[in-house]
Amino acid sequence: MQWRVQLATMESDSWKCPGSISICPVEPTIHCADIMRTGGFTHHRQFNRPDQSEKELTDSRHALQQLNQLTWDTIASRRDKLSGRQVVVPPLQPLEDEQVESRFAESFPVLAYLERALTLAAEHELSDIATGFAAIVGELRWSQNPAYDETTCSAEFLNGYAYAGFSGPDSPIRCTVPRGGLMIMAPELTYPGHKHEPMEVYLVLTPGAQWQLDEGEWFDVVPGDLILHQSWQVHSMRTGGDPLLAFAGWVSDGARRSINWSGSDVLRGE
Numbered sequence: 001m002q003w004r005v006q007l008a009t010m011e012s013d014s015w016k017c018p019g020s021i022s023i024c025p026v027e028p029t030i031h032c033a034d035i036m037r038t039g040g041f042t043h044h045r046q047f048n049r050p051d052q053s054e055k056e057l058t059d060s061r062h063a064l065q066q067l068n069q070l071t072w073d074t075i076a077s078r079r080d081k082l083s084g085r086q087v088v089v090p091p092l093q094p095l096e097d098e099q100v101e102s103r104f105a106e107s108f109p110v111l112a113y114l115e116r117a118l119t120l121a122a123e124h125e126l127s128d129i130a131t132g133f134a135a136i137v138g139e140l141r142w143s144q145n146p147a148y149d150e151t152t153c154s155a156e157f158l159n160g161y162a163y164a165g166f167s168g169p170d171s172p173i174r175c176t177v178p179r180g181g182l183m184i185m186a187p188e189l190t191y192p193g194h195k196h197e198p199m200e201v202y203l204v205l206t207p208g209a210q211w212q213l214d215e216g217e218w219f220d221v222v223p224g225d226l227i228l229h230q231s232w233q234v235h236s237m238r239t240g241g242d243p244l245l246a247f248a249g250w251v252s253d254g255a256r257r258s259i260n261w262s263g264s265d266v267l268r269g270e
């Protein structure tokens with residue numbers, strides 16, 4: 001699929017929208033009002049490559065802004081796979097100063113599977129979003145939760161997972177809520193059971209993964225599935241022969257490191 005973005009221009013901190021903006025030649029169309037609703041885009045000092053021109057900077061920020069909005073709109077329009085509940089996405093709460101809560105790195109071993117994951121995602125439902133991710137993925141900064149280290153996680157897990165934030169205290173769209181970004185897992189890997197206070201949503205983009213809630217039976221998920229994790233609900237994921245790519249979001253405030261691992265009363269990372 002040929003993918004194309006027609007960009008609005010930004011002048012004096014205000015979005016000047018030329019009208020409807022097509023993010024994909026097929027669907028959907030994002031309107032100026034949708035962009036305004038998300039609040040202003042906050043420049044991230046490390047978000048862009050040093051060799052980018054001002055025009056490229058503006059274009060890439062805007063493309064990410066549009067894609068973030070499109071993804072949250074998609075989440076809000078779907079229902080949780082198990083309960084049938086819809087997720088209320090809170091209005092964006094801008095954050096003036098960056099609060100670094102992630103462990104960033106230039107690369108992570110799991111990113112060897114990124115191209116495969118993006119290709120898979122583009123072949124299934126939500127291919128418009130997946131294609132959008134592929135177009136801007138080079139602009140993202142990958143990270144891990146600082147509570148995940150060799151004292152709390154296996155080397156296999158640390159080599160097999162990474163997250164790239166779109167919105168959050170240290171993401172390009174700087175805010176307290178809603179937080180969200182891409183999560184990738186390597187094939188044949190289990191994300192151990194864990195829980196946290198913020199309510200969480202996953203929008204699944206690739207096939208072949210399984211989910212487990214409350215340490216119950218594992219169940220299959222497919223691209224387009226929305227999985228809701230209630231506050232403090234134990235959840236776990238595992239992959240088969242393919243990597244998992246998903247958009248993961250927190251719809252209420254909370255520090256990333258505030259994770260409890262299942263079966264432990266120890267609040268990791270404190």
Ligand SMILES: [Fe+2]
Nearest residue numbers: 196200229235
């Ligand atoms: Fe989680």
